[in-house]
Amino acid sequence: MKKFGICELVKKYPILIGFLLVVVLVGGLIVQKYWTQRQNTQSIIFPDNLARQGTIEQFQNPEDLIEYTITALKNQDLDLVLRACAIDEKLLGNPFYATLDKEQKFGYDMVLPPSADYEEYRPLSSMMLTKYYTEQYIKIQGQLKNQKDIKLKKVGILYSNTQLSSETLSEIIEFCSDWGAGASIQMAALLGTAQGDYMISFTVTNYYGYWKIFDFRAEMAEMKTGQFLKKISLEEYDTAVDSTDILSFTREMKDAMSDSEVVEKETQELIEDIEHPEKEVLPANYFIVGSSYGKTQEDAIEKFILALQRKNPVEALSYCNVDNATKQPNMVTSERINAQADYAKQISYLYYGLLGEAYFSGERTLKRSGETAMDILDRLNPQFIPYMNINMLLKVTDDKAREEEQYVAFYTFNGNCYISGYTLVKLDKNWQILSLSASESNLAVGEVKKISWETYHKWIDKD
């Protein structure tokens, strides 16, 4: 009877039914699209301090930038300090090829991943640079010894005449050309404390008219390795930092660089006058990774790899156990930044290994391997990672007491078979990746091994 009813309905309204079916299919696919997007957990989170809206786009005067940074350092505001640093600028200007070509050697940890050349590495470089600046921040804080009575007395250019000398200028031009900067200046600030005066130095770089902190050190300040503050008398400071007007100097520097035809001559723009740079907030330029979980061990690994295939290493990283490092979930902490940068490094290792750059520690000369810097840069192009297949996931060990398990993943990529390790940890009912290693199978952190098909089949048979 029911069947008859459907037949009658089909006979009576055939076009309408056809139209409805098309609508159902299209609607279903749209729903599937948005449902999948909702399933993807929030890869990036915004702790309270990172969520602060920027009040100013940029500093066009390096003096304002230094004033802003010193205030942030004084207030122990890591977030504001990081916003002043050239994180995005450095990862986009990252001279991977130039460095390898100049040094004629390559190592896994020698340089940042080639983020200027391949977008997949950008979040990884960003996290590594954030860690780099955070480490400098922590060292500065350690040397400031929590002194709250710091006063910024003076800001100026270090040995302005020397910086404009043709020898130094040619070095600056090469440095700027490598890092994609328009100009670079070494600056210093005089800080007054109850214990006396201190000098802190900076290397600031210019990008399209605005300034960022490239480093919390300046070569001309002649400080020891690891030293960021130097006790100094006013006379000594005045000898090192003359009274040259900073804006005039920056123009002079830019002109001098333009004359040498390396840097394009920029039109003289009117520089915005900022009354209280110390009260401003620069826009956020780094990110904090959220937490995602797998329902099972395999699910966590598969989702991690799928995120890499989607060219989204940030999402992949959210499946790693970053959260464990932090005690203040609503704040940007150095622990969290360090933890996520360590996982970023592991992911860059995984990329390198899968792309055929076999794991090794230290550095190797290019001459010995008969390669050029371009060969390595080409090899590290991850554009074909989406086409990689995971053939199998094998559990190799199970630590019930610590609720940790080790897995080996088998991949087929570029016609080869690779394996890498995963150590997973159980958190409540879900799983996260503790490290990209499987010590039980001699797979170090982030290590990828190329195996023969015979070995692969042996593993399968063992399973």
Added chain:
Amino acid sequence: MIQNMNRNLVKEYLDNIYLVVFSIMIGYYFLGTTTFEIIWPQYFYVNLRTFLLVIIVAKIAAENNVDYVDILLGAMAGIVFLVALKHNDYEVLSNIVLLIVGCRGISFRKVAKTYLIICGVLLFITMVFALTGRIENFVLNQNGRRTRIAFGIIYPTDFSAHVFYLILAYCYLRKEKIKYLEIGIITVLGIFVYVFCDARLNTICICVTAVIMGYNKIRHDRALKKGRDYSMNSVFSILLCLSTTIASMAMIGLTLLYSQNHKLMLILDKVLNNRLRLGKKGIDVYGFSIFGQQIHLIGNGNKWTTPVNYFFLDSSYLFVSLLYGILVLGVILLLFLIMSFRARKEKDWTLLWLIALMSLQCIVEHHIMDISYNVLLWGTLACLKKDVQVNQRTHPTLGIVKSKLNLWKQGWQK
């Protein structure tokens, strides 16, 4: 009256000019699927498209009355395809929509005939050139398979797909008047592509076409003997009308449900030659999008060996939805739905069967929106009326010449 006559004459001329440009466009795309290395004149392609656009505008201007459904469908296809083009950068979308709209109002018989002549001749020339060694002829020896020959086309499966769509065009033209000998030849062609190309799924499609054409002929002949026209079962004919939509729902649904942990799915995937696994990978990695996206597919075409990172979306329904977008798929399904119901209204049961066969073939092949392959795409807005076919037994240009000749004769006799 005279004005109307002139308008019809202009329309007929424009239709013929359109068919010439259509032939060049089809030929251009066909040659793109061969191993001919042709250096086309600069702007050839762009100028051809501009010319196509001008003819379409002129054709619309010369129209007396346009069906509102056609206006709606044409406009919808135009908007969706061109917006999608802006998002996904697949330029071919603009040509497809122009050719679909351009075929509006032209007898589909003429379109199919043009397609059959152009692609048939070009395929024959390509085969001759390939077999005589003038162009590259891919002869592939793949693991565990017989030797596969592409006959000058970029891949053996693509050669078999050309054969399949040419058979569809031929069957449409012959309809129930097809002879058993012709059905036998179609079966032989099926065996030919199996033996020389090892294209299993296309072989099945070609052989199923032969069976269906035979069945269709028998049903028509029986009805004719009883002195009445053959009429297909109403519900069954509706099912055939919905075949494209049902096939796409089935393929997309199965792909979404695919999992390496389900044995049944693994068997089905094996039968479909990894199409479910690759489709699922496409959905997982790239995801569906409203207006499509650029996906770099790595196929076997134009290569002697299988590429190391092979990734190709063979099913048309996944190919269109992932690359061109969900809305483009929706419009294509709607166009075929309307075409099917128009064919049903005209009691063109052969065309209904052919659409169903195309829907089946598109489950395993990516040619639903391929300009030089899918002849039925050009029938979506074309005129499917049988009386057009009766009235226009002679080619319109010939008809005009004949009528003028008669007038001149009459004048001369006076």
